[in-house]
Amino acid sequence: MPTGGLRPRAAEVQRRQTYERVFAAAIAEFKRAGMADADIGAIVTAAGVARGTFYFHFPSKEHVLLELERREEKRIAAEMTRFTRTSEVLPDMLAEVVRVVVAAERRLGPRLFKDVLAVHFSPSRPPDDEWSDHEIIVVLVDRIEAARDRGEVDPSVEASLSAMFFLLGLYALLTTTQRSSRVRAFMLDAFVAQFWRGIEAR
Structure with a gap:
């Protein structure tokens, strides 16, 4: 029996995991520096993603x-x-x-x-x-x-x-x-x- 409708697709699971990783890295950086001075480079490095991935998930800080x-x-x-x-x-x-x-x-x-x-x-x-x-x-x-x-x-x-x-x-x-x-x-x-x-x- 097909189970595609019963469980999330692997791509969606991976997207959500990446989203949560970027979010957690951003919050850690905001706690350190404040939002205004937060470094996007530090966030994406900590999350292990490309800079564009941050903006894909979050258009702005x-x-x-x-x-x-x-x-x-x-x-x-x-x-x-x-x-x-x-x-x-x-x-x-x-x-x-x-x-x-x-x-x-x-x-x-x-x-x-x-x-x-x-x-x-x-x-x-x-x-x-x-x-x-x-x-x-x-x-x-x-x-x-x-x-x-x-x-x-x-x-x-x-x-x-x-x-x-x-x-x-x-x-x-x-x-x-x-x-x-x-x-x-x-x-x-x-x-x-x-x-x-x-x-x-x-």
Whole structure:
């Protein structure tokens, strides 16, 4: 019986392996030098491919970061979803969002994390890039709407705008404060508390 439709073709498997190798080499170089100063030559040497292979998979260095952003969002959204199975309390979820985003910053390193945020807010992003394309926002919107339906959040609150404002504030705090400072921890706790007070039903 033909099995061509049941398993990926060898060429596709090889293409995917090359893609992942180039991606990993690019991320390592971005961590070392930052995206702006990253050396494409160093990336392709580390990946063991020709220079043209990099551009075949990633038209620009920014496209590497867009892929990294997509993967990190998927990972963070999955953690947020798991958390909702243990608690529906919205302030707890907001604190969990802070925790998992800070963990992502720690995992990526401050330089790469800031590069990802820079491309996230870049005016050159596709014009049809909507909030519903971002899994973190989708999960947070869902939780805000659920809390609003339970009467815990003011009925006038627009969930999608609130989710975006929360993440904008969080990203701003993380990029403007020192990672290990007690001030940052205090500000993050205060930020969550203030945000919750702003949307809580009276």
